[in-house]
Amino acid sequence: MKKVIIVDDEPLARSLIKKYLDKHPNFEVIDECGDGFEASKSILKFNPDLIFLDIQMPRISGFELLEILENPPSVIFTTAFDEFALKAFESNAIDYLLKPFSIERFNKALSKYEAMNPDQGQLKKMLNEVLPLHSEQERIVVKNGADIRVVPIVEIVYLEAMDDYVKIFTQNGMFMKKQTMSYFEKTLEDKGFVRVHRSILLNSGELHRIEPSEKDHYSAILKSGKKISLSRQGYGRLREKLGI
Amino acid sequence: MNRKILLGALIPTVGWLLIHAIFLIEHQIELEFAFSDAALFAIPLGMAAWIGGITLRYYRPDWKRIPAILIWTATEALIIIYLYDYLAENLGQMDWRINEQLSQGNTLLFLLVYFVLNIFTLFVWIWLNNLEKEVIDKRSLETEKLAKESELEGLKLQLQPHFLFNSLNSVNALLHVNPEEASRMVLLLSDFFRSSLRKSQDTLITLNEELETVQLYLQIEEIRFSSRLLVEIKLQEYCNELKLPALILQPIIENAIKHGLYGTTEKVVIQIEAVKSMNQLILRVSNPYTREDSTISKGTGFGLKSVNRRLYLIYARNDLMKLEKNQEKFVVQLTLPQ
Numbered sequence: 107m108k109k110v111i112i113v114d115d116e117p118l119a120r121s122l123i124k125k126y127l128d129k130h131p132n133f134e135v136i137d138e139c140g141d142g143f144e145a146s147k148s149i150l151k152f153n154p155d156l157i158f159l160d161i162q163m164p165r166i167s168g169f170e171l172l173e174i175l176e177n178p179p180s181v182i183f184t185t186a187f188d189e190f191a192l193k194a195f196e197s198n199a200i201d202y203l204l205k206p207f208s209i210e211r212f213n214k215a216l217s218k219y220e221a222m223n224p225d226q227g228q229l230k231k232m233l234n235e236v237l238p239l240h241s242e243q244e245r246i247v248v249k250n251g252a253d254i255r256v257v258p259i260v261e262i263v264y265l266e267a268m269d270d271y272v273k274i275f276t277q278n279g280m281f282m283k284k285q286t287m288s289y290f291e292k293t294l295e296d297k298g299f300v301r302v303h304r305s306i307l308l309n310s311g312e313l314h315r316i317e318p319s320e321k322d323h324y325s326a327i328l329k330s331g332k333k334i335s336l337s338r339q340g341y342g343r344l345r346e347k348l349g350i
Numbered sequence: 351m352n353r354k355i356l357l358g359a360l361i362p363t364v365g366w367l368l369i370h371a372i373f374l375i376e377h378q379i380e381l382e383f384a385f386s387d388a389a390l391f392a393i394p395l396g397m398a399a400w401i402g403g404i405t406l407r408y409y410r411p412d413w414k415r416i417p418a419i420l421i422w423t424a425t426e427a428l429i430i431i432y433l434y435d436y437l438a439e440n441l442g443q444m445d446w447r448i449n450e451q452l453s454q455g456n457t458l459l460f461l462l463v464y465f466v467l468n469i470f471t472l473f474v475w476i477w478l479n480n481l482e483k484e485v486i487d488k489r490s491l492e493t494e495k496l497a498k499e500s501e502l503e504g505l506k507l508q509l510q511p512h513f514l515f516n517s518l519n520s521v522n523a524l525l526h527v528n529p530e531e532a533s534r535m536v537l538l539l540s541d542f543f544r545s546s547l548r549k550s551q552d553t554l555i556t557l558n559e560e561l562e563t564v565q566l567y568l569q570i571e572e573i574r575f576s577s578r579l580l581v582e583i584k585l586q587e588y589c590n591e592l593k594l595p596a597l598i599l600q601p602i603i604e605n606a607i608k609h610g611l612y613g614t615t616e617k618v619v620i621q622i623e624a625v626k627s628m629n630q631l632i633l634r635v636s637n638p639y640t641r642e643d644s645t646i647s648k649g650t651g652f653g654l655k656s657v658n659r660r661l662y663l664i665y666a667r668n669d670l671m672k673l674e675k676n677q678e679k680f681v682v683q684l685t686l687p688q
Contacts, residue, residue: 115608116516117576118519118524118527118576119520121527122522125523186512187511187512205519206518207519
């Protein structure tokens, strides 16, 4: 018996998937969720084998939900229209259902799931591809235990790498996220962020001034008064970003 | 344009002719003599002005080339004066110049001619520049208008696919659970899309028309979200006929529904208010919202952003949409100039 959770903000869309699943007695719907917050709790609680996941949802998108899960279950995406996502699905062989979908198409997706072993590496790769393109990429979703926070990118002061995590320092406190620094460097580059040090990604809008510290070394003084030392390359990149 | 330059060149010619002649007559020169002498001067002057004007039409130097123009007009002035001297001498009309008072030398004459030619050139230069600027402005205004129109169409199109396919998905679901409701949904969808297609050409429609479309949209959403939706519309008198951009309310209401329905299983009340104030239509759409919502990002997705963009494209103002959040309500306010 496979455990299934359906995540969609529309009750009718959920009821259709339930209806289609009636014909598959080896699948059991153990929960239905109307948004990503609910879903993250439910997934932790029930540890499902498979989720049907809508992408466009209020609060956090389907992609953001997967991103904050430590061990995401297998996913079949359901979406009405999302050109960037479709490209990523196709290139990563992850199945998706385009709404509205027929029962035949639905059955095909299920047999595909049963036939192949879910590959988490592929899912992660797809997320890294699709998240920066996603229309709502003006925020980062972080999770601390059961607490999910949506951090607007404009509120970020700087990010600091720490082992497998990145510490996100904002005007309202610090958050941790399991992600690589180079991912953030890539996605935040055109939002004014500069890698000023091997382990620091700074929001150049938060810079107050640059001052020399030791010989040949410079430090950035932030608006908050915080002092961050710059690497030689980082100093160059910062100057380039600021156009000086 | 060439004719205008020719007519323009006649002004300094005739002006010079008259002043020159009157000046001579005042000094007891005979009328006939005075005019023929003046003509000897005025005609070359007019020709020089005309040639200069025509040249400017095809080649207009910028400010940095002013010295070149000054040298050119100076050369013209010298030629005019020496030509005049030569002609006057050979035609035997120099008699009057014997008068000391009049022959103060060619320097004064040169400065006068030089001044007239430069003034004329300056006028032509400014006139041609303005003419050209007008043409360019008109063209860029037209391209801008075209770009705006296509952008508006694009935005409208972008708003629809999600709604369309999600609704079709709901119809598909209803066919299994409630075929009668499915039929109603198909009819509502047809009406909604027909009315939005019809309106896509007209930029501004009345509030009344917009609310009709909104009603259709709301009925569709009520089916999609299983009748948990309650919508109150409060219209102040006289608001019905006020104008607003077609389909501007729909994404706002869509947003209100998405956010209002979250986190509660009870009925959700969405309010739409319309007030007329100082020749402006003020629209307020509010939905209840819970504390957890405070974590939501400031930019609330594509829908509201596109509303702001459309308002900017139509009214050229960035301050027409305001978002308010208080303890229990999220309000979008639109100000629509009439």
